[in-house]
Amino acid sequence: MIQINNLNFAYPRQSALFSNLSVGLEGGSITGLLGKNGAGKTSLLKLLSGLLYPQSGNINVLAHDPAKRQVSFLSDVFLVPEEFSFPPISISDYLKAYSSFYPRFDSSLMNNTLNEFDLKPDNNLSRLSHGQKKKFLIAFALATRCRLLVLDEPTNGLDIPSKLLFRRILAGSLTEDQLVIISTHQVKDVENLIDKILILDNGKVIFQKTILEISQRVSFISGTSADSEKAIYSEAVPGGYRMMVPNGHDETEVDIELLFNAITKGNKID
Amino acid sequence: METNYIFSFSRFIQLCKQSFIIHKKLIGITLAGFSGFVFLFLMLVQIKNYASWNNNSYMFTFLVMFFIGGTIYSSLSFPAFRTKEKSISYLMLPSSVTEKYIFEFFARIVLFIIIMPFVFWIMANIAGIIMHHYIPEFINYRFSFSKTMSSFAFQKGNTGWTNLAIIQAWLFVFIAAFTGASHFSKSPLVKTLFTLSLIAIGYALFTYLLVRGINIKGYTLDNDRLLFMHNKNQAMIFFALAATATNLCLLAIAWFRLKEREV
Numbered sequence: 001m002i003q004i005n006n007l008n009f010a011y012p013r014q015s016a017l018f019s020n021l022s023v024g025l026e027g028g029s030i031t032g033l034l035g036k037n038g039a040g041k042t043s044l045l046k047l048l049s050g051l052l053y054p055q056s057g058n059i060n061v062l063a064h065d066p067a068k069r070q071v072s073f074l075s076d077v078f079l080v081p082e083e084f085s086f087p088p089i090s091i092s093d094y095l096k097a098y099s100s101f102y103p104r105f106d107s108s109l110m111n112n113t114l115n116e117f118d119l120k121p122d123n124n125l126s127r128l129s130h131g132q133k134k135k136f137l138i139a140f141a142l143a144t145r146c147r148l149l150v151l152d153e154p155t156n157g158l159d160i161p162s163k164l165l166f167r168r169i170l171a172g173s174l175t176e177d178q179l180v181i182i183s184t185h186q187v188k189d190v191e192n193l194i195d196k197i198l199i200l201d202n203g204k205v206i207f208q209k210t211i212l213e214i215s216q217r218v219s220f221i222s223g224t225s226a227d228s229e230k231a232i233y234s235e236a237v238p239g240g241y242r243m244m245v246p247n248g249h250d251e252t253e254v255d256i257e258l259l260f261n262a263i264t265k266g267n268k269i270d
Numbered sequence: 271m272e273t274n275y276i277f278s279f280s281r282f283i284q285l286c287k288q289s290f291i292i293h294k295k296l297i298g299i300t301l302a303g304f305s306g307f308v309f310l311f312l313m314l315v316q317i318k319n320y321a322s323w324n325n326n327s328y329m330f331t332f333l334v335m336f337f338i339g340g341t342i343y344s345s346l347s348f349p350a351f352r353t354k355e356k357s358i359s360y361l362m363l364p365s366s367v368t369e370k371y372i373f374e375f376f377a378r379i380v381l382f383i384i385i386m387p388f389v390f391w392i393m394a395n396i397a398g399i400i401m402h403h404y405i406p407e408f409i410n411y412r413f414s415f416s417k418t419m420s421s422f423a424f425q426k427g428n429t430g431w432t433n434l435a436i437i438q439a440w441l442f443v444f445i446a447a448f449t450g451a452s453h454f455s456k457s458p459l460v461k462t463l464f465t466l467s468l469i470a471i472g473y474a475l476f477t478y479l480l481v482r483g484i485n486i487k488g489y490t491l492d493n494d495r496l497l498f499m500h501n502k503n504q505a506m507i508f509f510a511l512a513a514t515a516t517n518l519c520l521l522a523i524a525w526f527r528l529k530e531r532e533v
Contacts, residue, residue: 029519035505042509046533049360049362051358051362052533053530054533069367070366072275074362079358081355081358082324084355085353085359087292087293089292097287097292098288098363100284100287100288101281101365
């Protein structure tokens, strides 16, 4: 679904952000794009959406060159940016104005999600809080049924119940041909949701594995002392230590935060 | 490439509907505000000048409002480009560059040229009738475009080239503002005026230095040695073609700015 080959990109008068970046992603998954601040997560999402142009290299998304912004590409890709703005109209007017541009728009899914998020069709978008606006945008993104959904920090601004709801709705409303890329630095918010992890660091993909592959290779355990010989990586937490250890027998839930810290500090789990 | 990728009439209509749903209140307020402004302005100037007021006075007022209003309105083209968030939403909308471009050109220039004279004509006649009701001595209160057209731009002796030159010169103002709005994100009108001023000053300076540098002051060229523009008509042809080419270039720049916009 997405194939990036030898991508080079730099902002004007800045050093290169991506040098010979290559990565491929297939449909039917929710991929977490993780990275420190300034790692290039948002820039990569914009390159995938055709909002930025690479200096060289190839980007192929749904058999399109995103930079051409062809209608068939735009009607199958939806970007939920971190910051957004809405016209001062009601939700129902917004749906009338925009839904017809998406051939697979699912009105019943839209209505159900609006109900779940406690949003009414006559709510004026300009009078909603930032969190409510974000919930509406996420609901609209899901209802478009676009094959590629790009969510940049989707849980920023959501309250705790809304974050839980977001995870549940997202997991329950996707079809097998859809790919969702979630960029976030709040890794706890996407735990139990993503099935693939991609970590960006210094403009390079330093880690790309499915949750299954990770849990087959390592376990995440707690202990009162760090077993330095056994642990690949450990971190002091209140009351003891969290450790990433080579997998023995039991598969444990992947601690994405610990994994992220381990990988960005140079540890490998191959 | 399929034609549908470039332009689809049904998508264009969708774009028009979308814009109308979003901007219907703003359109209503703008039309009401402009109508009110024209009405009040005409009433005020007519109270002072009713004795000398005639159709040409209406036409002069119209032309001033038409150019100032049109320039400001054209400079508000591509409103999504004023902020990063709106730009993302606009560029990601599933509609082709050509559809978005034609819509913007249509909404900002063509519709203005059609609607503004109509609104002015209605408000001018309403204001005139009311004024005449209270001041019966005010006799030239009716406004007609056709009456004054002959005394302004389209004089009877004008050739087609002269008319084209006049139309293109008028359009240049709007198209320059339109192109500036596609290029500059913040304060597009001010920046466009500044850029055009710089070009004009640069050209004048270049001409001055050329004249001084090669000392051609007082040099007159025989008419038969000129390659073109031997008379007024040929000068008009040159001016009309140059203005048309300039406008087409500006429109092309606006199209490429939209097509290659990055956020």
